[in-house]
Amino acid sequence: MRASAGWAGSRVLPPPAGSLYNTSASAPTPAAHTHMAAARVGLASHASTCTIALPRSRLLLLRPPYLPRHLPTFPNYPRPASSSAAPTSYRPRRLRAMSQAAGNGNPYAAELAAAKKAVTLAARLCQAVQKDILQSGVQSKADKSPVTVADYGSQILVSLVLKMEAPASASFSMVAEEDSEELRKEGAEEILENITELVNETIVDDGSYSIYFSKEGILSAIDDGKSEGGPSGRHWVLDPIDGTKGFLRGDQYAIALALLDEGKVVLGVLACPNLSLGSIGNLNGGSSGDQVGALFSATIGCGAEVESLQGSPPEKISVSSIDNPVNASFFESYEGAHSMHDLTGSIAEKLGVQAPPVRIDSQTKYGALARGDGTIYLRFPHKGYREKIWDHAAGSIVVTEAGGVVTDASGNDLDFSKGRFLDLDTGIIATNKQLMPSLLKAVQEAIKEQSQAASPL
Numbered sequence: 160m161r162a163s164a165g166w167a168g169s170r171v172l173p174p175p176a177g178s179l180y181n182t183s184a185s186a187p188t189p190a191a192h193t194h195m196a197a198a199r200v201g202l203a204s205h206a207s208t209c210t211i212a213l214p215r216s217r218l219l220l221l222r223p224p225y226l227p228r229h230l231p232t233f234p235n236y237p238r239p240a241s242s243s244a245a246p247t248s249y250r251p252r253r254l255r256a257m258s259q260a261a262g263n264g265n266p267y268a269a270e271l272a273a274a275k276k277a278v279t280l281a282a283r284l285c286q287a288v289q290k291d292i293l294q295s296g297v298q299s300k301a302d303k304s305p306v307t308v309a310d311y312g313s314q315i316l317v318s319l320v321l322k323m324e325a326p327a328s329a330s331f332s333m334v335a336e337e338d339s340e341e342l343r344k345e346g347a348e349e350i351l352e353n354i355t356e357l358v359n360e361t362i363v364d365d366g367s368y369s370i371y372f373s374k375e376g377i378l379s380a381i382d383d384g385k386s387e388g389g390p391s392g393r394h395w396v397l398d399p400i401d402g403t404k405g406f407l408r409g410d411q412y413a414i415a416l417a418l419l420d421e422g423k424v425v426l427g428v429l430a431c432p433n434l435s436l437g438s439i440g441n442l443n444g445g446s447s448g449d450q451v452g453a454l455f456s457a458t459i460g461c462g463a464e465v466e467s468l469q470g471s472p473p474e475k476i477s478v479s480s481i482d483n484p485v486n487a488s489f490f491e492s493y494e495g496a497h498s499m500h501d502l503t504g505s506i507a508e509k510l511g512v513q514a515p516p517v518r519i520d521s522q523t524k525y526g527a528l529a530r531g532d533g534t535i536y537l538r539f540p541h542k543g544y545r546e547k548i549w550d551h552a553a554g555s556i557v558v559t560e561a562g563g564v565v566t567d568a569s570g571n572d573l574d575f576s577k578g579r580f581l582d583l584d585t586g587i588i589a590t591n592k593q594l595m596p597s598l599l600k601a602v603q604e605a606i607k608e609q610s611q612a613a614s615p616l
């Protein structure tokens with residue numbers, strides 16, 4: 160079911176003159192002060208000869224009147240041009256002050272504020288791209304480059320914000336899905352150009368940061384996500400677009416960001432730009448017509464919250480208290496290739512669940528579960544698939560802090576300390592504490608039956 164792609168906080172663009180990704184238009188030469196400011200901060204200035212693929216309406220956003228407003232007040236950045244070295248001398252005081260005031264004993268208050276800001280900015284970029292994909296009809300073609308642009312763009316923006324907002328002394332490590340290898344190859348010039356433009360446009364439009372990415376800065380920012388994670392130290396964990404299939408269809412997707420501290424997930428945020436702020440429990444994942452754009456967040460020991468992506472006050476959330484499976488409903492992947500629908504159907508039947516599955520893409524399922532839209536989440540990838548930590552880190556803490564339980568098919572907690580992959584038994588399940596024992600029993604019976612059917616001797 161298609162959710163509305165609208166997002167009241169985003170700017171309204173006129174219909175594009177062509178696709179954002181395959182239309183070539185000559186870029187206006189950036190104003191002299193852009194070059195001056197870029198040079199002053201040590202950034203490579205934007206190449207004046209570049210060809211970018213943006214509709215004219217978007218190009219307008221890069222024109223001179225918009226740039227000086229943000230650039231001149233920050234004198235010398237101490238670090239070099241590449242985005243892998245974000246300036247430390249400039250951090251928006253607003254965000255720091257807000258996070259300190261809202262800290263209330265939350266030891267990760269500053270990180271939480273930064274994480275929310277990061278995924279909100281990334282969501283804005285993703286929404287612009289998704290809107291363009293849907294308007295241009297590109298999603299029906301084999302060309303997946305629009306998703307690529309949004310994927311990389313989202314990762315760059317998250318990396319930028321986290322570095323800007325992190326304490327100056329902290330080292331930066333991020334485990335993220337994308338790296339720059341493909342973009343460095345011959346033939347990828349145009350897509351790199353597009354990413355560079357879109358990222359810079361989003362930053363200018365937001366107005367919080369005076370940084371301008373060169374192409375090398377873009378590549379280097381992407382490679383900030385190459386960390387291996389592990390059991391010690393702090394690592395950000397990012398899926399820049401979780402649920403790319405849903406993103407392309409115009410359905411649900413999420414920007415999922417978590418923080419690992421000594422191998423444990425201590426914080427998670429999930430931006431779900433197409434998720435209704437009202438319950439989707441009875442709508443099979445679609446929008447109820449309510450306002451869309453939800454931002455879930457959780458910090459260890461502090462509970463879970465939801466707010467609108469436009470910035471409404473956060474509200475505490477908790478998982479469903481349904482303890483009779485007859486009244487329960489369950490979430491699973493929209494894509495049959497991502498989770499075995501026959502197995503989940505059999506689990507639900509054994510448990511006594513009456514309602515049909517609610518199938519939606521991405522970690523949005525965790526968010527919806529955490530606020531009680533449904534009672535159970537079942538994920539059983541086909542044999543041989545290895546789960547990555549960025550696909551569950553943020554979602555799982557949102558659910559556990561909302562009072563739920565997330566385990567593998569044997570009832571073990573998920574272990575995020577082993578590097579980029581989760582090392583787990585078969586599948587991932589989540590529900591409330593009351594239902595977990597009977598869910599585990601049903602899961603194990605169904606798995607046993609499935610393997611007996613596969614090898615009857």
Ligand SMILES: Nc1ncnc2c1ncn2[C@@H]1O[C@H](COP(=O)(O)O)[C@@H](O)[C@H]1OP(=O)(O)O
Nearest residue numbers: 401402403492493494496497520521540544550
């Ligand atoms: N063959 C697969 N089996 C299970 N999950 C997959 C498979 N291929 C991709 N995924 C991942 O499943 C997640 C989406 O799950 P769901 O369908 O439940 O929303 C995404 O993170 C997606 O990866 P990616 O993020 O690279 O697209």
Ligand SMILES: [Mg+2]
Nearest residue numbers: 398401402550
């Ligand atoms: Mg993913």
